[in-house]
Amino acid sequence: MILNRENVANSVVMIQPSLISYSFHSGPEPALLDVASIVADRILLLDSYFTVVIFHGSTIAQWRKAGYHEQPEHQAFTQLLQAPREDADAIIKERFPVPRLVICDQHGSQARFLLAKLNPSATYNSDVPSVPGGDILFTDDVSFEVFLDHLQRLAVQ
Incomplete structure (x- = not known):
C-alpha cells in the first residue's frame, strides 16, 4: 500500500536501500x-525507508566516547558527527510513516540493522581478506558475486 502511494524515489529506496559514507577525506558520497x-574511520548512513541507521566505525565510536567532539580543537570531528545526523533528520521530517532512527557503533548490538542489509562479500568462511578496521559477516549466505557466477553457469548449461 505504501509502495503505491509514494513517489518513484521513495519507492526505489524501499526496494534498494541507499548507503552514504561520511569521512574526513571527502564529503558525503554513495557507498556500495x-x-x-x-x-x-567512517560513518555510514543507511536509508531503507522504514529504518534510518547512522553507523559509526570503531575508531569514530572510540573518539566519540572519549569526548573529542566536545573539545574546541576538534571542530572537524564535531562537524563529521553532525553531518549524518542532519541528513537523517531531513529524511525523517519528510516521511510518513516516520522511519525508525537507529544510531549504532561497529560491533554493537544495534549494528544488526545495517549488517542485515549488506552484501556478505567477506564472511567467516570466505577467502576474501577483510579490510583493516573493516568487518566480516557471520552468515552462511553467499555474496551477490557468487550468486551471479552460479546463475551464469546455470544459464550456459
Whole structure:
C-alpha cells in the first residue's frame, strides 16, 4: 500500500536501500551496499525507508566516547558527527510513516540493522581478506558475486 502511494524515489529506496559514507577525506558520497563499505574511520548512513541507521566505525565510536567532539580543537570531528545526523533528520521530517532512527557503533548490538542489509562479500568462511578496521559477516549466505557466477553457469548449461 505504501509502495503505491509514494513517489518513484521513495519507492526505489524501499526496494534498494541507499548507503552514504561520511569521512574526513571527502564529503558525503554513495557507498556500495557491501560489508566492504564498513571502515573504522567512517560513518555510514543507511536509508531503507522504514529504518534510518547512522553507523559509526570503531575508531569514530572510540573518539566519540572519549569526548573529542566536545573539545574546541576538534571542530572537524564535531562537524563529521553532525553531518549524518542532519541528513537523517531531513529524511525523517519528510516521511510518513516516520522511519525508525537507529544510531549504532561497529560491533554493537544495534549494528544488526545495517549488517542485515549488506552484501556478505567477506564472511567467516570466505577467502576474501577483510579490510583493516573493516568487518566480516557471520552468515552462511553467499555474496551477490557468487550468486551471479552460479546463475551464469546455470544459464550456459
